[in-house]
Amino acid sequence: MILVAPSILAADYGRLHQQINMVENAGADWLHFDIMDGHFVPNLSYGADLVRQMRPVSTLFFDVHLMVEEPLNFLPMFEHCGADQITVHYEACSDLPAVISYLKQRHIKVGISLKPSTPAKVLKPYLDDIDNVLIMTVEPGFGGQAFMPDMLQKIKEAAQLINDQTVTLEVDGGINPQTAELCFEAGADVFVAGNAVFKAQNPAEIIKQLHLLGEK
Numbered sequence: 001m002i003l004v005a006p007s008i009l010a011a012d013y014g015r016l017h018q019q020i021n022m023v024e025n026a027g028a029d030w031l032h033f034d035i036m037d038g039h040f041v042p043n044l045s046y047g048a049d050l051v052r053q054m055r056p057v058s059t060l061f062f063d064v065h066l067m068v069e070e071p072l073n074f075l076p077m078f079e080h081c082g083a084d085q086i087t088v089h090y091e092a093c094s095d096l097p098a099v100i101s102y103l104k105q106r107h108i109k110v111g112i113s114l115k116p117s118t119p120a121k122v123l124k125p126y127l128d129d130i131d132n133v134l135i136m137t138v139e140p141g142f143g144g145q146a147f148m149p150d151m152l153q154k155i156k157e158a159a160q161l162i163n164d165q166t167v168t169l170e171v172d173g174g175i176n177p178q179t180a181e182l183c184f185e186a187g188a189d190v191f192v193a194g195n196a197v198f199k200a201q202n203p204a205e206i207i208k209q210l211h212l213l214g215e216k
Contacts, residue, residue: 055082087111138173147174159187
């Protein structure tokens with residue numbers, strides 16, 4: 001099953017309510033929130049308040065990606081904001097088991113994200129305890145970057161590690177119908193698309209194309 005998660009990093013914030021309604025009506029499955037702290041990545045985005053304010057606007061699954069140093073320090077801000085899933089970076093955590101435990105105790109789905117330079121094998125000790133793996137197919141921090149084809153091998157390796165476990169395999173960075181097809185063939189089943197959806201003349205058509213990958 002293919003899931004499409006438009007990233008609001010590429011949305012028009014002056015019309016955010018309408019933009020979220022637009023992608024929901026266009027058939028999106030998840031809504032992806034990129035939280036950046038200016039330390040783990042060289043950019044700032046927004047915080048828990050925005051996620052909280054958008055929760056009444058949409059029935060979509062809220063997929064919150066924390067690109068922050070020591071996310072355990074930020075989790076109390078996000079646990080009541082309406083996030084259905086919170087994904088943290090392996091590289092940013094000094095105590096990843098504590099992060100996983102904190103979220104599981106609060107019945108929030110848990111994801112681990114990997115930067116391009118981090119090998120998939122680091123996931124192995126955690127796969128029994130998480131719900132999602134997010135492979136970054138660009139260096140995290142800025143939208144609109146070109147897809148890194150050498151990440152396809154890592155997606156394959158992550159898919160092999162996941163195997164039959166009920167863990168989704170998400171990709172983020174330079175995703176459009178063409179690059180998504182390559183990622184799907186490698187084993188990905190959740191596609192974060194920012195510019196490809198929000199900058200499209202027909203966002204519903206892009207979302208449809210992504211969903212159709214699962215029928216090939």
